[in-house]
Amino acid sequence: MKKLSVCVLFGGVSPEHEISLRSAESVLRHMDPEKYNIFPVGITREGNWVLFGGTDYGMLPAGTWLDCPENRRAALSPVRGQGLLSFEGDCVVRERIDVAFPVLHGENGEDGSIQGLLQLAGIPYVGPHVAASATAMDKTLTKLVADHAGVRQAAWQLVLRRDLERNPDAVLDAVEKRFSYPVFVKPAGTGSSVGVSKARDRRRLLEALHKAAEYDRKVLVEEFIDGREVEVAVLGNGTPAASTCGEIDAGAEFYDYKAKYVSNSSRLYIPARISDRAAETVRETAVKIYEAMGCRGLSRVDFFVAGEDETVIFNEINTIPGFTSISMYPKLFEASGIAYGDLIDQLIQLAMEP
Numbered sequence: 001m002k003k004l005s006v007c008v009l010f011g012g013v014s015p016e017h018e019i020s021l022r023s024a025e026s027v028l029r030h031m032d033p034e035k036y037n038i039f040p041v042g043i044t045r046e047g048n049w050v051l052f053g054g055t056d057y058g059m060l061p062a063g064t065w066l067d068c069p070e071n072r073r074a075a076l077s078p079v080r081g082q083g084l085l086s087f088e089g090d091c092v093v094r095e096r097i098d099v100a101f102p103v104l105h106g107e108n109g110e111d112g113s114i115q116g117l118l119q120l121a122g123i124p125y126v127g128p129h130v131a132a133s134a135t136a137m138d139k140t141l142t143k144l145v146a147d148h149a150g151v152r153q154a155a156w157q158l159v160l161r162r163d164l165e166r167n168p169d170a171v172l173d174a175v176e177k178r179f180s181y182p183v184f185v186k187p188a189g190t191g192s193s194v195g196v197s198k199a200r201d202r203r204r205l206l207e208a209l210h211k212a213a214e215y216d217r218k219v220l221v222e223e224f225i226d227g228r229e230v231e232v233a234v235l236g237n238g239t240p241a242a243s244t245c246g247e248i249d250a251g252a253e254f255y256d257y258k259a260k261y262v263s264n265s266s267r268l269y270i271p272a273r274i275s276d277r278a279a280e281t282v283r284e285t286a287v288k289i290y291e292a293m294g295c296r297g298l299s300r301v302d303f304f305v306a307g308e309d310e311t312v313i314f315n316e317i318n319t320i321p322g323f324t325s326i327s328m329y330p331k332l333f334e335a336s337g338i339a340y341g342d343l344i345d346q347l348i349q350l351a352m353e354p
Helices: 017-030 113-121 130-137 139-149 161-166 168-178 202-213 257-261 276-293 328-335 340-351
Strands: 004-011 036-043 049-051 072-076 084-088 091-095 099-103 156-160 183-187 197-199 218-223 227-236 241-249 267-269 297-306 311-318
Touching: 004 017, 017 036, 017 099, 017 340, 072 113, 099 113, 099 340, 113 130, 130 139, 130 276, 139 156, 139 218, 139 276, 139 311, 156 161, 156 168, 161 168, 161 202, 161 218, 168 202, 183 202, 197 202, 202 218, 227 276, 227 311, 227 328, 227 340, 241 276, 241 328, 276 297, 276 311, 297 328, 297 340, 328 340
Parallel strands: 004 036, 004 099
Antiparallel strands: 036 049, 049 072, 072 084, 084 091, 156 218, 183 197, 183 218, 227 241, 227 297, 241 267, 297 311
């Protein structure tokens, strides 16, 4: 059987560049070279494209991958049939690419940008297509879709950077009129809890708004939900299926970037410590959101389960979830009976479906 040529894209011009390197290392280590011709293409923080020429994928998270002497400058051509271009001196090497696997988190990676390039190039790719990716990346647009779908979620308010700069007191007054403290403040278009803060008073709210506005012109303010943080992985195209539920105990104020990737304070529980009834509601709601957003391939959907009655409250959806060795998405499907390598195979097959 002919091997598929797979281009794994990683890095990127994004605050989540480092996490992408960790995810890509895990994906590349679990791809079967007997099945695939693998082309690892990294995008530097400056936006340069590099075909990684090494075989030690541990160089990616170590930050030494750019020093590999076998590296070549590279590009994906938007012209159909051109595939992956790499450059040796004055020579251009063209490689057929059957499918792309973007492991690009955050801005320019899961917001529809790379998906648009791949669509133009006629290259099938893992994950949701352009519209779903762009909508899911913008948390305020996700909120509108969830509202329309009738899914319960935290109360929210949009703050624009320009309004914060022009009249911060008016912005603070409007937020305080709507919410009681504490509140969560997030950039509309980042993941991995980048730029997210929990504000307990007016001074901290102003600081949190300015911090979030460094990452996006749109800032989301949400009511605080006191509940368990529960996540579920979704896989599929026309008939998506949800994994078993997992729970995160942040061991901190909330599950921020540090708790996810730096400290050892957080704990994961698979399955989540919720009732079977609540777990089924989480799974059903995850698929409902996934389909309402128009997703395909994969996504991770996050919830709160609050109160003695275990009310299920939608939090957010991530269309290119973490694939590191400790990430929830592969762990949840492993607990559901799909090993990491088999999961990659399924994602590639889903990408090639029309």
